[in-house]
Amino acid sequence: MPIMFNDETKTFHLQAGDSSYIFQIYRDGYLAHLYWGQKIRSNHLSRFIPYGRKPQAPTPDDPDETFSLDTLLQEYAAYGNSDFRSPAYQVQLENGSTITDLRYKSHRILKGKRVLEGLPGTYVERDEEAESLEIVLWDELCGLEVVLTYTVFEKYNAISREVKLINKGTEKLKVLRALSANVDFYNSDYDFIHLSGAWGRERHLERRSLKSGIQAIESRRGASSHQQNPFAALVSKNADEEHGEVFAFSLVYSGNFIAQAEVDQFKTTRFSMGINPFDFSWLLEPSQTFQTPEIIMVYSNHGLGEMSRTFHKLYRNNLCRGKYKLQARPILINNWEATYFDFTAEKLEDIATVASELGLELFVLDDGWFGKRNSDDSSLGDWYLNREKLPAGLDDLAERINKLGLKFGLWFEPEMISENSDLYRAHPDWCIYVPDRRRTKSRHQLVLDLTNAKVRDYIVDAVCKVLGSAPISYVKWDMNRNITEAGSAYLPAERQRETAHRYILGLYDIMNRITAAFPDILFESCSGGGGRFDPGILYYMPQTWTSDDTDAVERLFIQYGTSMVYPAITMGAHVSAVPNHQVDRVTRLDMRGHVAMAGNLGYELDLTKFTPEEVEAVKKQVAEYKEIRELVQFGDFYRLRSPFEGNDTAWMFVSEDKREAVVFYYRIMAKPNPPLTSILRLRGLDENRDYEVMGSGMVYGGDELIYAGIAVPTLKGDYASVYWRLRAK
Numbered sequence: 001m002p003i004m005f006n007d008e009t010k011t012f013h014l015q016a017g018d019s020s021y022i023f024q025i026y027r028d029g030y031l032a033h034l035y036w037g038q039k040i041r042s043n044h045l046s047r048f049i050p051y052g053r054k055p056q057a058p059t060p061d062d063p064d065e066t067f068s069l070d071t072l073l074q075e076y077a078a079y080g081n082s083d084f085r086s087p088a089y090q091v092q093l094e095n096g097s098t099i100t101d102l103r104y105k106s107h108r109i110l111k112g113k114r115v116l117e118g119l120p121g122t123y124v125e126r127d128e129e130a131e132s133l134e135i136v137l138w139d140e141l142c143g144l145e146v147v148l149t150y151t152v153f154e155k156y157n158a159i160s161r162e163v164k165l166i167n168k169g170t171e172k173l174k175v176l177r178a179l180s181a182n183v184d185f186y187n188s189d190y191d192f193i194h195l196s197g198a199w200g201r202e203r204h205l206e207r208r209s210l211k212s213g214i215q216a217i218e219s220r221r222g223a224s225s226h227q228q229n230p231f232a233a234l235v236s237k238n239a240d241e242e243h244g245e246v247f248a249f250s251l252v253y254s255g256n257f258i259a260q261a262e263v264d265q266f267k268t269t270r271f272s273m274g275i276n277p278f279d280f281s282w283l284l285e286p287s288q289t290f291q292t293p294e295i296i297m298v299y300s301n302h303g304l305g306e307m308s309r310t311f312h313k314l315y316r317n318n319l320c321r322g323k324y325k326l327q328a329r330p331i332l333i334n335n336w337e338a339t340y341f342d343f344t345a346e347k348l349e350d351i352a353t354v355a356s357e358l359g360l361e362l363f364v365l366d367d368g369w370f371g372k373r374n375s376d377d378s379s380l381g382d383w384y385l386n387r388e389k390l391p392a393g394l395d396d397l398a399e400r401i402n403k404l405g406l407k408f409g410l411w412f413e414p415e416m417i418s419e420n421s422d423l424y425r426a427h428p429d430w431c432i433y434v435p436d437r438r439r440t441k442s443r444h445q446l447v448l449d450l451t452n453a454k455v456r457d458y459i460v461d462a463v464c465k466v467l468g469s470a471p472i473s474y475v476k477w478d479m480n481r482n483i484t485e486a487g488s489a490y491l492p493a494e495r496q497r498e499t500a501h502r503y504i505l506g507l508y509d510i511m512n513r514i515t516a517a518f519p520d521i522l523f524e525s526c527s528g529g530g531g532r533f534d535p536g537i538l539y540y541m542p543q544t545w546t547s548d549d550t551d552a553v554e555r556l557f558i559q560y561g562t563s564m565v566y567p568a569i570t571m572g573a574h575v576s577a578v579p580n581h582q583v584d585r586v587t588r589l590d591m592r593g594h595v596a597m598a599g600n601l602g603y604e605l606d607l608t609k610f611t612p613e614e615v616e617a618v619k620k621q622v623a624e625y626k627e628i629r630e631l632v633q634f635g636d637f638y639r640l641r642s643p644f645e646g647n648d649t650a651w652m653f654v655s656e657d658k659r660e661a662v663v664f665y666y667r668i669m670a671k672p673n674p675p676l677t678s679i680l681r682l683r684g685l686d687e688n689r690d691y692e693v694m695g696s697g698m699v700y701g702g703d704e705l706i707y708a709g710i711a712v713p714t715l716k717g718d719y720a721s722v723y724w725r726l727r728a729k
């Protein structure tokens, strides 16, 4: 039984994989947190609840001076009743007051896992895979009911949490803050890890030690963002890839979020995460419910490597959905960096002809095929074919490409509207805006108001019409700007601050409808590269364009950081031309290939310009990737060397049965007088097996490769790389 309740001690013990999570109904119905960590059999942990008078700590049950909420570790903390730390939620009553006091009312333990209404989330296929605990808390005075749900995955060290706020009273309530979870820790001896960056430089790994006060990451951009990913972890000081404790949090949400760690006066740490309360509120009429997004909490006692492998498996198997979830993904050629907006059907067909000779499998027509779109300043919203560019029609082009042996894919940016579009001329009030204020443009475009059902229906109809008009096997769903002037003409004054969250709910609605209507299409999400690479979107679209930056060196950092949470199969990784279009760097074709082969491989350049040598080299890359594709896309991932720590990077993939592995090694700059031998120690292999290094005739023991390592050959010049395939004898 992964969830146990001890009626005598009123303690809940959740066992997820090798971890335990324990809390207790304490005194008059407070939920006191007791433990999260390595699995333990039983517990007598209530002895940890801090007794004893603390000066300055208010005592709600006067005259008992030993009890204060300010010193209690809690499960879903309230504001205003003696706990001065950041609360998990806050609700305003009609009289303007913001004090509520939730107490335990009831609980039940259920098999399986509930599907959230209108929101993405992890799921199970069989009830036996998980067990859920629902705890009902209750504020008697205003009738607010809060249901905390914990789901325990039996196989993984992972627990999901989500919260429902229900107005069971008679007055209107205003939710000012409703985070998905808070977890309190007894101390603050942790480092805070997160993934930060910018356009073209997404998800760089950052680590800092916790200090007194609040340290936070957040997005206020209406999207999870390039700048901060909805992931954070508290790790023990000694935590590295293989050692140390990791407490990781990943929010299944694509909009404004906050993740914060607050170290208080007693050096306890409160970690909280959820929808960003900044510029947010939600009106809850009697009998209405507010549902928070789900948060996934992963525990690892073996460092960051194990944390990542837990996320990878959980997200591959229990978050991504649809036909392609467990299918090897096609190797694509995308025309964006080859032609930008300037293409003809003939040019596209020429690229596709070479692609077919190289063994590529899918041709993707990017931006510029619709309306009057010859640059980025028009036509978003006008989802009908540009006949000047493609006079014989989309179906004709798709069929020609199909005849070359490639599937056909198409780009959309459904959430956007150009001022210069038929759609905007007809519906200038369909965008996000605030009356009488400037409408700030970004990339010359505005954002459609997805809180409005009519707008959503328009998008679904327009996109579905195109998808039904030609043999389209793949869609790239782009989104190239963040939300400004967040307001909706469609919502009443008292609901204006719901705009950003309602936008995301609207987005999930249209993604759900379109992907359900076309179950055979493979969807890849994109947001100016990786501006919305999050678990929320992965629920609808099982792969994401990782970054617009395709430079092989930059990609080492981006893919390394991204791999903290997201599996390689979800990471679009393309080989592009040199000098690189983002950073102007010239790297070797080999290294560009080896970096992209560690993700979901594609090409994005004018293949017709390849020299005969390049054609041969890419043919080889493609053939080799096909041999290792399953291993990369479904294998266990081990990081060996970090680009954030030195001049070289290495990582490897190991099959589940440990019979096969592929190891990639990259060195950025050549150095004079390098060490005589560079030894790379491998991970994840079976110590008791022997492995053949394919193509070399050499056989080594798994233990030898793990403890003694493999020698990196002498590499010449900058941007050098090498990879080995290992097969068990």
Ligand code: DGJ
Residues within 6 Å of the ligand: 336, 366, 367, 411, 478, 480, 526, 527, 528, 529, 545, 547, 548
């Ligand atoms: C941004 C994307 O990230 C690119 O790959 C490309 O699709 C452009 N948008 C097209 O406008």
